[in-house]
Amino acid sequence: MKLIIAIIQPQKLEEVKQELYKVDVNLLTVNEVLGHGRQKGITEVYRGVRESGNLLRKIRLEIGVNDNYVEPTINAIMQGARSGETGDGKIFVLPMEECLRIRTGEKGKTAIG
Amino acid sequence: MYRKSLILATTLLLLSFSAFTMADDAAKAPLIAATTQTASVTATAQPAVPPVPINAGDTAWVLVSAALVMLMTPGLAFFYGGLVRKKNMLSILMQCMAALAVVSVQWVLFGYSLAFHPGNGFWGGFGWFGLKGVGFEPYADYAGTIPHQAFMIFQAMFAIITPALIIGAFAERMKFSSYLIFLVLWSTFIYDPIAHWVWGVGGFLKNMGALDFAGGTVVHINAGIAALVSALVLGKRKGLSSPIPPHNLPFAVLGAALLWFGWFGFNAGSALAANGLAVSAFVATNTAAAMAALTWAVLDWMTVGKPTMLGVITGAVAGLVAITPAAGFVDVFGALGIGILVSLVCYFMVAFVKSKLGYDDSLDAFGVHGIGGIVGAIATGLFATTAVNSTGANGLFYGNPKQLLIQAIAVGCTLAYTLVGSFVLFKLVDLVFGLRAKEKDEVIGLDLSQHHESAYTLIE
Numbered sequence: 001m002k003l004i005i006a007i008i009q010p011q012k013l014e015e016v017k018q019e020l021y022k023v024d025v026n027l028l029t030v031n032e033v034l035g036h037g038r039q040k041g042i043t044e045v046y047r048g049v050r051e052s053g054n055l056l057r058k059i060r061l062e063i064g065v066n067d068n069y070v071e072p073t074i075n076a077i078m079q080g081a082r083s084g085e086t087g088d089g090k091i092f093v094l095p096m097e098e099c100l101r102i103r104t105g106e107k108g109k110t111a112i113g
Numbered sequence: 114m115y116r117k118s119l120i121l122a123t124t125l126l127l128l129s130f131s132a133f134t135m136a137d138d139a140a141k142a143p144l145i146a147a148t149t150q151t152a153s154v155t156a157t158a159q160p161a162v163p164p165v166p167i168n169a170g171d172t173a174w175v176l177v178s179a180a181l182v183m184l185m186t187p188g189l190a191f192f193y194g195g196l197v198r199k200k201n202m203l204s205i206l207m208q209c210m211a212a213l214a215v216v217s218v219q220w221v222l223f224g225y226s227l228a229f230h231p232g233n234g235f236w237g238g239f240g241w242f243g244l245k246g247v248g249f250e251p252y253a254d255y256a257g258t259i260p261h262q263a264f265m266i267f268q269a270m271f272a273i274i275t276p277a278l279i280i281g282a283f284a285e286r287m288k289f290s291s292y293l294i295f296l297v298l299w300s301t302f303i304y305d306p307i308a309h310w311v312w313g314v315g316g317f318l319k320n321m322g323a324l325d326f327a328g329g330t331v332v333h334i335n336a337g338i339a340a341l342v343s344a345l346v347l348g349k350r351k352g353l354s355s356p357i358p359p360h361n362l363p364f365a366v367l368g369a370a371l372l373w374f375g376w377f378g379f380n381a382g383s384a385l386a387a388n389g390l391a392v393s394a395f396v397a398t399n400t401a402a403a404m405a406a407l408t409w410a411v412l413d414w415m416t417v418g419k420p421t422m423l424g425v426i427t428g429a430v431a432g433l434v435a436i437t438p439a440a441g442f443v444d445v446f447g448a449l450g451i452g453i454l455v456s457l458v459c460y461f462m463v464a465f466v467k468s469k470l471g472y473d474d475s476l477d478a479f480g481v482h483g484i485g486g487i488v489g490a491i492a493t494g495l496f497a498t499t500a501v502n503s504t505g506a507n508g509l510f511y512g513n514p515k516q517l518l519i520q521a522i523a524v525g526c527t528l529a530y531t532l533v534g535s536f537v538l539f540k541l542v543d544l545v546f547g548l549r550a551k552e553k554d555e556v557i558g559l560d561l562s563q564h565h566e567s568a569y570t571l572i573e
Contacts, residue, residue, distance in 0.1 A: 010200075011352055015352075032571060033571075034571050034572060042565075043565060044561070044566055045565040045566065046566065057200075057571065
């Protein structure tokens, strides 16, 4: 089991969702986060005072998957989130020790989907 | 099922009741003998009347009305702002406030002169450039009991909100610098001439006897058609797969409430006096807005299963738009009829026709203001009665079908001129400066890309 964390552009969320549905990944958690990579943030101005390097809005997805779903999920996110510009985001794949469904108490493989 | 049919029955009952009583009222004596001339009716020229002293009550009411109408533009900003995505909130507020700033200056410099100086049938000319000759004495052709400048500043607020209404159609994708240029050009070449046709001394629609109490043609049809043109010229927003949910519906409700409030100045203030006609317009305005809000809620209930907040405020604004030309000419049943009619038509346009035709009128500036304005102008030709306003005219339901034709001609002229004129202006600005924000800027959001600010912070 893996936990896939993806940081993507906010406007790409809809496309990523559609791509994920195509490969039968229907469960995900979405966070609104701030951050920047090579884009170096953006300059804002308030009453004439510049504030450079402000963090940019990003969307963070968390998806827990069984091992055979890792590749399709990663591909779907890449497909939906890529524009070719800096700032498209990152995908992290982490090992996941356990997964429980709160309602039933199921564990592991069956609890994910 | 039972509830739905109950609602439907109530609506139909009200509609038929209003039609019934109207025929009844036709015979009654005028309710209000209009003492002051309304700006919109054919000037039954009053030569060589002795100068009327300034009336304190009238002046106070018109000044307060001007302030009420001023508040409508920030109200509109919140109405529209609440409906866009949060990355574009400030851009909407900024466009509305820019209209307030830019058109105010344009108006006192030459806009008022172009619209209201007694010129030819088409425009007013530069006779009152820089308000030269527009002083504190009344100008009897427009308003005989208030200082001329009070009339001027009241009209300024109309000139400001009209281009601001168009923002709803090109929201979330227009470049700010090009917007400013468009603002000046559109006010000068589209708004000012049309205001002259309908309200100015010598204006050809005014001479023809078209009824437009507070600016249904000049403000709403005009802005609504320009809105449609702008949506077509600019094209759709990027990456629109489904309708975008409003980012802050409470703001939209606040904005709609401010619009409703300000509209009392817009319509009742257009009596240009503190008299019975102003009261009649006030009552008609409130009644039509309420009836339209109610009708929209019922339609929502019947078609999507639940009455929606956005539906109620959209209906209220549609009702306010439609009653604008009619306010000083219809009785309370006329107002109810117009409220029902406009919601039926606008709902159909916004919910069905827009999605079929596929143009991206982001916030339904055309669907509500354009269509609502046309419904109002035509409905004035149906419901108008001299029982309310002796300087007005009777409509079709009071035995004067000719008025309906006149209203249709006024709608047609405004529509044609705005359609062609706005298209030329938008294309011109597009060719020279480029109308649309860069794709990347649109994606980041207009707040950050056009103004280097954001409306909301995520942390702290």
